[in-house]
Amino acid sequence: MGFHWRWDFTWQILPRLLDATLNTLAAAGIGYGIALVLGLVFALAQRTPYRMLTVSVREAVEFVRSTPLVLQIFFFFYVGPQMGLRLSPWVSGMIAIGLHYASYLSEVYRGGLEAVPKGQWEAATALNLSTRDTYARIIIPQALPPALAGMGNYLVGIFKDTPMLSVIGVAELMHTANSIGSENYRYLEPYTLVGLIFLLISLPTAGLIRLFECWVRRKLGMR
């Protein structure tokens, strides 16, 4: 057989793979959206004066970060029903991946928040700003630029981790390529195409993130 590339097969399977790409993008987008919000909640929860809360959130984050994503996906999907939590592949996949990346992002946020000089907090206190305004209007806008690079890395990271959802049958790129492969006994073309599609999306995304970072810095008046 050897490495014999078949173009006719390539064109034949391409539409199906592009269709699946949409699912991959949706999974990455939804997962990242969950992670962005939940990560901020985790980061802020660790800064409250309530010791019980800060300790348990910190431990939970540490736990999620130290265990494999694929295990967490399996857990939600296969162990969930035993505990009365019957979730579709999509829902359990999104929860697992969102939670996993929220833990990573909370550390990125934490780093950004800690990078804001103490004097900014003091100025906010001296102006009598509420805690909410201090975070929303003074601290978070300044914590954002240094956090953006890390946030961008995890956007590409979550995108590249979506194939793990194939293990519970989410019809994203990897899962579709596997199906095509087993239906036709040809794996070279689908897997190569999957690699190319990932590459073509990842590379420009990384570039766009850098541009966005520059734009945000300029927008906030920081050089």
Place this chain on the structure above:
Amino acid sequence: MDETADYPLELTGEDVPMVRFLNVTKRYGPLTVLDKLNLDVAEGEMVSVIGPSGSGKTTVLRMLMTLETINGGVIYVDGKPLTHMPKGGRLVPADPRYLRRMRANIGMCFQHFNLFPHMTALQNCMEGPVQVLGLPKAEARARSEELLEMVGMIDKKDQHPSRLSGGQQQRVAIARALAMRPKVMLFDEVTSALDPEVIGEVTNVIRKLVAEFKLTMLMVTHQMGFARDISDRVCFFYAGRIEEQGPPDALFGNPQRERTQQFLSAVKDAG
């Protein structure tokens, strides 16, 4: 620990000071920074605080701005307790809501300006009036522009702090603090981080404030000449206590205590 329970719930009578430190103690771990400090500042008075570093002088301002908690005694502002609040006929440590209400009386300028870097000069000044005082934007803008005009920064109002020199940033910071209309203004070494040639533009603004506003002011400074010119009273701090205080001409011209003399001659030699 419960000694403050017997302190007055508020100050009444003829000459209620704008600020009163009553037996105020501040400790960092085993280190006592301020030991039973008693200090009154009258309404409209300009008091300068001088002394060697580590004497607790900056801590006095930071406690008054509620940036530091205190370990003993009570601070009163405008006759009402600041660090404590009345509850059931006695004083208990102030809760955040009470602190927030009382803090509105006080404004502060910092050594390193602490302007918000993501906002223009004008936005820095409008932030407090709009978000805290709830002024309509137009009114906050008018008030801020008036103050920026007074500190000579109106033509830079749309610049971000990173585009401004230290002296310019400090002048914006003064306008920002004034925009909240505080009764007491605190200046914490506001010229210490500045290049020598721009110190004058900041001290001139403070001179103008003293001349035109009837504000109560407390200033920590290393500039003895400026303190002498401008203050109604100068307090010399040493090892967490007021070693000597008095009118500037008396304290600088004829210091009574040995430590004051040593400090002033050391400063003179250095300058």
